[in-house]
Structure formats: structure tokens, C-alpha cells
Amino acid sequence: MVIWMAVLMAAAGLPPEDEFLPRSLQDDEDAKVVTAFFTPRVGGWAGRHFAFQATRTDNLQVSSQQQAFVSTSALAGIELYEHFVVMGIYEASFASKITVQVGGAYVGWREHPKERYGKGVPDEAMIYAGVLIGHLDVNVFDFGEFDRGIGFAAGLELGWTLSSHLAFELYAEYRLIRFEYLRPVSTGNTSMGGSTIAFGIGLDLRF
Numbered sequence: 001m002v003i004w005m006a007v008l009m010a011a012a013g014l015p016p017e018d019e020f021l022p023r024s025l026q027d028d029e030d031a032k033v034v035t036a037f038f039t040p041r042v043g044g045w046a047g048r049h050f051a052f053q054a055t056r057t058d059n060l061q062v063s064s065q066q067q068a069f070v071s072t073s074a075l076a077g078i079e080l081y082e083h084f085v086v087m088g089i090y091e092a093s094f095a096s097k098i099t100v101q102v103g104g105a106y107v108g109w110r111e112h113p114k115e116r117y118g119k120g121v122p123d124e125a126m127i128y129a130g131v132l133i134g135h136l137d138v139n140v141f142d143f144g145e146f147d148r149g150i151g152f153a154a155g156l157e158l159g160w161t162l163s164s165h166l167a168f169e170l171y172a173e174y175r176l177i178r179f180e181y182l183r184p185v186s187t188g189n190t191s192m193g194g195s196t197i198a199f200g201i202g203l204d205l206r207f
Contacts, residue, residue: 036207039075043200044068045093054188062143069093069100083110102134124159136179136192144183149193151177159204167204
């Protein structure tokens with residue numbers, strides 16, 4: 001419909017009005033084809049499937065009731081035409097005796113709802129998904145090791161622009177990642193992780 005309107009205006013010798021065109025087709029000299037960004041984050045990662053209890057074949061019982069972690073992470077990537085996003089993530093999560101490190105790659109789509117709906121909504125909203133690879137360590141003598149985990153993540157990020165180069169972000173992610181226990185088990189759990197939730201805040205620095 002928009003294309004036909006532009007064609008008709010051009011045929012009539014009239015320039016198309018910007019307000020009737022999508023943002024991507026408007027004559028905006030400040031719009032960037034590529035924007036690089038870096039986002040430090042702090043938050044939490046939790047899931048009941050992080051709890052672990054097992055009896056090994058050597059009759060040793062091992063258990064951990066830890067189900068929540070404090071997380072620090074960093075994302076870096078590029079945004080194309082103010083919408084399509086490609087980014088990588090590294091995150092370190094900590095509990096009293098457990099550390100988890102994950103890295104991965106996401107693709108996403110960012111919209112600007114405040115331009116359409118006005119006040120009362122975030123300046124930006126992004127949905128994204130991708131693959132995570134991670135390693136989990138339990139810092140207890142002879143607890144045993146866990147295999148590297150490979151999983152999936154999908155998230156929602158809401159942003160409020162502070163300046164042309166800075167935005168405050170809130171995020172929430174669903175993560176499905178499991179770390180298999182490498183010692184033989186006679187009864188109990190054979191892995192840590194599964195369906196989990198990550199959440200927190202961040203500052204989006206743009207260049």
C-alpha cells in the first residue's frame with residue numbers, strides 16, 4: 001500500500017510525505033545503517049533444576065541445594081538499519097560454592113514503540129534468541145565434574161534512552177541448558193540445570 005502511494009505521488013509530481021512512510025523509508029540523514037553497541041549487565045539466574053542430589057556408585061552422596069546465582073555479563077554486537085541485531089554474550093554466575101560460565105550468540109529484532117504509541121511505553125523493545133555454551137564447577141572437594149552444556153536462550157529487553165549513545169535496559173531470558181554429571185550415579189540426579197530464568201539490568205553503550 002505504501003509503495004503504491006509513493007508511486008502515485010511520484011506520478012503526480014508530488015514528493016511523498018515522511019509521516020506516511022515507514023521509518024526505514026523516511027528521509028532521515030541521521031539514521032545509521034550499522035550501529036555497534038556494548039552492554040554490561042548485572043542480574044540473577046535461577047531455576048529449581050540447579051538443585052542436585054545423587055548417590056554415586058562408590059556410595060558417596062553428593063548434594064547441592066543452590067538454585068539461584070548472581071550474574072555479571074557483557075554483550076557486544078551490531079544493529080543493522082535500526083532493527084536487526086547480531087550479538088555475542090559472555091556471562092559469569094556465582095553462588096556460595098558454584099560458578100557457571102556461559103558464552104553464546106544471539107540474533108534479535110529491535111522496535112521503537114514510543115515513536116508509535118507516545119508516552120507510557122519504553123523507548124525500545126527487543127526480542128532475541130540464540131545458542132549458549134557453558135561450563136559449571138562445584139567448588140567442593142570430590143564433588144565431581146560436570147560436562148560442558150549446550151542450550152538455547154530467548155529473551156526480551158526493554159530500553160529507555162538516556163542519550164544518543166546510552167540507554168538503560170531491563171531484560172528477562174528463558175534458558176534451557178543442562179550440565180551432565182560425569183561420575184557414575186546409582187540413584188538421584190544425573191545433571192544440573194534445565195529450564196531456567198535469567199533477569200537483570202544493563203547499560204547499552206552505542207557507537
